[in-house]
Amino acid sequence: MPTATLEKIFVKGNEAVAMAALEAGCRCYFGYPITPQSDIPEYLSRELPGLGGEFIQAESEIGAINMLLGASATGARAMTSSSGPGISLKQEGISYMAGSELPGVIVDIMRAGPGLGGIDASQADYFQATKGGGHGGYRIIVLAPASVQEMYDLTMLAFDLSDIYRMPAMVLADSVIGQMKESVTPNPRPQVVLPSKEWVVRGRADGEPQNVVKSLYLGDGEMEAFHWKMQSRYQELADKECRWEEVCTSDAELIVTAFGSTSRIAKTAIAMAREAGMKVGLMRPITLFPFPRKAYAALSVRCKLFLDIELSTGQMVDDVRLSVARDADVIFYGRPPGAGSLPTPEELFEQIRKNYRACA
Amino acid sequence: MMKQVFTRPESLKDVSTHFCPGCHHGSVHRLVAEALDEFGLRSQTIGVASVGCSVFLYGYFDVDVIEAPHGRAPAVATGAKRARPDRIVFTYQGDGDLAAIGMSEIIHAANRGEDITVIFVNNTTYGMTGGQMAPTTLPGQKTSTSPFGRDTSKDGSPFKMAELLSNLDGVAFSARVALNNPKNVLNAKKMIKNAFRYQVEKKGFSFIEALASCPTNWGMNPLDANQRVTDELIPYFPLGIYKNTANM
Numbered sequence: 001m002p003t004a005t006l007e008k009i010f011v012k013g014n015e016a017v018a019m020a021a022l023e024a025g026c027r028c029y030f031g032y033p034i035t036p037q038s039d040i041p042e043y044l045s046r047e048l049p050g051l052g053g054e055f056i057q058a059e060s061e062i063g064a065i066n067m068l069l070g071a072s073a074t075g076a077r078a079m080t081s082s083s084g085p086g087i088s089l090k091q092e093g094i095s096y097m098a099g100s101e102l103p104g105v106i107v108d109i110m111r112a113g114p115g116l117g118g119i120d121a122s123q124a125d126y127f128q129a130t131k132g133g134g135h136g137g138y139r140i141i142v143l144a145p146a147s148v149q150e151m152y153d154l155t156m157l158a159f160d161l162s163d164i165y166r167m168p169a170m171v172l173a174d175s176v177i178g179q180m181k182e183s184v185t186p187n188p189r190p191q192v193v194l195p196s197k198e199w200v201v202r203g204r205a206d207g208e209p210q211n212v213v214k215s216l217y218l219g220d221g222e223m224e225a226f227h228w229k230m231q232s233r234y235q236e237l238a239d240k241e242c243r244w245e246e247v248c249t250s251d252a253e254l255i256v257t258a259f260g261s262t263s264r265i266a267k268t269a270i271a272m273a274r275e276a277g278m279k280v281g282l283m284r285p286i287t288l289f290p291f292p293r294k295a296y297a298a299l300s301v302r303c304k305l306f307l308d309i310e311l312s313t314g315q316m317v318d319d320v321r322l323s324v325a326r327d328a329d330v331i332f333y334g335r336p337p338g339a340g341s342l343p344t345p346e347e348l349f350e351q352i353r354k355n356y357r358a359c360a
Numbered sequence: 361m362m363k364q365v366f367t368r369p370e371s372l373k374d375v376s377t378h379f380c381p382g383c384h385h386g387s388v389h390r391l392v393a394e395a396l397d398e399f400g401l402r403s404q405t406i407g408v409a410s411v412g413c414s415v416f417l418y419g420y421f422d423v424d425v426i427e428a429p430h431g432r433a434p435a436v437a438t439g440a441k442r443a444r445p446d447r448i449v450f451t452y453q454g455d456g457d458l459a460a461i462g463m464s465e466i467i468h469a470a471n472r473g474e475d476i477t478v479i480f481v482n483n484t485t486y487g488m489t490g491g492q493m494a495p496t497t498l499p500g501q502k503t504s505t506s507p508f509g510r511d512t513s514k515d516g517s518p519f520k521m522a523e524l525l526s527n528l529d530g531v532a533f534s535a536r537v538a539l540n541n542p543k544n545v546l547n548a549k550k551m552i553k554n555a556f557r558y559q560v561e562k563k564g565f566s567f568i569e570a571l572a573s574c575p576t577n578w579g580m581n582p583l584d585a586n587q588r589v590t591d592e593l594i595p596y597f598p599l600g601i602y603k604n605t606a607n608m
Contacts, residue, residue: 028439054443063432068439211424212424
C-alpha cells in the first residue's frame with residue numbers, strides 16, 4: 001500500500017478511489033466485476049490481504065451491498081463499488097442501510113443506460129443517486145469528483161461524512177474520471193473528530209445494553225419519528241456540508257453549471273469564451289446531496305442567466321431551477337450518454353456563444 | 361426449600377413471543393439460546409434476523425442483532441463475521457427467505473465456507489405474509505397461492521436444503537432436525553450445539569434445517585399440525601446428518 005506521502009503519483013481515477021479508501025482506514029471491501037469500475041476491486045484484492053483486511057468478490061451486487069451492511073453494523077469502515085446495472089441491484093441494500101442509519105461508502109462509476117446501456121461516460125444516474133434510488137423516501141450523501149485528485153480526496157471525505165451523519169455516502173463519477181490518469185497528491189487522511197459508534201453490534205457484554213441494527217418500525221409514531229429525525233439530519237447536512245467550486249463568477253453575465261467530467265469540458269469552453277470577450281463563469285457543485293442551493297441563490301441575485309450542461313437529457317437542471325432566483329433563466333444543454341455523445345469544448349463554446357448573444 | 365430445575369435460558373429475554381400457539385419457532389429459539397448459554401457465548405454473539413416470522417429475533421434473544429433484508433442474512437453475516445472474526449455470528453431464516461429470494465446468498469456463503477451458523481426453519485410456507493407457497497411446500501400442498509395444491513410440473517419440487525448444501529466443499533456440518541416429539545427435540549438440541557461448536561472451533565460453515573409446524577397457515581390445530589410434521593414433512597425431508605466433516 002502506498003502510504004500517504006506528499007509525492008505526486010500518476011494513477012487512474014479508479015485506483016485513486018481504492019488508495020484513498022485504504023488511507024481512510026477502510027479494511028473491508030465487497031464488490032462484483034462490472035466495467036468501468038473493475039480497477040477498484042482489482043486494486044483492493046491485491047492490497048487488502050497484506051493489510052489484514054477483507055476482500056470478497058461477492059456472488060452479486062446484492063450480496064456485496066449486504067456484506068457492506070453487515071461489516072458496517074459492526075463499526076468497520078467498509079466500501080463497495082459498481083456501475084449502473086450493479087448500482088440498481090444495490091438499491092435494496094442502500095435503502096436498508098439508510099433505514100438502519102448505517103454508514104458505508106458506495107462508489108458509482110456511471111455508464112450509459114438504461115438497461116445494459118454501454119460503458120461510455122454518463123451522468124444519467126444523477127436522479128438515482130440524489131433522490132433516493134431505492135424505496136421508502138430517503139437520501140444519501142452524494143459527492144461528485146471532477147478530477148483524479150478529487151476521486152482521492154472525496155473518497156476520504158465520503159467515509160468521514162458517512163460516519164458523522166450515519167448514512168451511506170456515494171462517490172458519483174463516470175467512466176471518464178474513473179479511467180483517466182492524472183497526477184495526484186495522495187493526501188493523508190484528514191484529522192476529523194468522529195462520533196463514537198456506540199450503536200454497533202459487538203456482542204452484548206453483561207451490563208451493557210442490547211444493540212440492534214434494524215429498519216423495521218411498527219410502533220405507533222415510530223416510523224414518522226424516524227423520518228423527522230432524518231429530515232433534520234438532511235437539513236444539518238445542507239447547512240454545514242455543501243461544497244462547490246466557482247470559476248470567474250464575480251463578473252459573469254452567464255454562468256455555466258455542470259458537475260463531474262462535464263465540468264472539465266465546460267472549463268475549456270469557458271476559457272475560449274473569456275478569450276472571445278464574453279463574461280462567462282462556472283458553478284460546479286461538488287456535493288450533489290446536499291445540493292448547494294444557497295450558493296446558486298446567491299449567484300442568481302446578480303447573474304440572471306445559467307446554462308446547465310449535463311451528459312444526460314437533463315436531471316441536475318431540476319435542482320438548479322429550484323435553487324436560483326425566480327427571475328433567473330436556466331437554459332439546458334445536454335446529450336444522452338452513449339458512444340460518441342461526449343460533447344467537445346467547441347460544441348459547448350457554441351452553446352455559450354449562442355445563449356450569451358441572446359442575453360446581450 | 362424448593363430447587364429450581366427449569367429456567368429460561370440467559371440468552372432469551374423474559375418476554376412473550378408473537379408466535380402462534382403450536383408454532384415451533386419458540387422451540388427453535390429456546391434450543392439456540394440453550395446452545396449459546398452452554399458454550400457461554402451470549403456476550404460474544406451477533407444474531408442476524410431475516411424477514412418473516414423470524415424478524416423479531418432481536419425482541420426475544422438477549423444478544424446484539426442485525427436485521428437483514430429478505431434473503432440476505434448470509435451476506436450480512438458474512439460482512440459481520442469478516443469484520444469481527446472473534447464473534448459468533450448466526451443467521452435465523454425461514455424457507456421463503458433462505459430457499460427462494462435468498463438462494464444465491466446462502467449457496468455462496470456456504471460455498472465460501474464462511475465461519476457462521478445458519479438456523480433454517482422449514483415450515484413449508486410463508487408464515488408472516490399469510491401462508492403462500494414456499495420453495496419447500498410439499499407436492500400437492502394447498503396454500504393461498506397454490507389453491508389447487510403444489511403442481512410439481514409447473515412449480516418444481518421442494519428444495520431439500522440440508523442435502524443440497526452438503527454437496528458444497530465449504531460446508532462443514534449440515535443436519536436436518538424436527539421438533540415434533542421429545543426425542544427429536546433432544547436430538548435437535550444436540551445438532552444445534554454441534555453446529556455452534558463448529559463455529560467456536562473455527563471449522564467452517566454449519567447448517568441446521570429444522571422442520572417446523574405452522575398451525576395457523578396450515579389451517580390446523582396445534583396437535584394436528586404437529587402430527588403433520590410426523591406424517592408428511594419427515595417422510596419427504598428425512599432427518600439426519602448430511603455432512604459432518606469433523607465427526608462431532
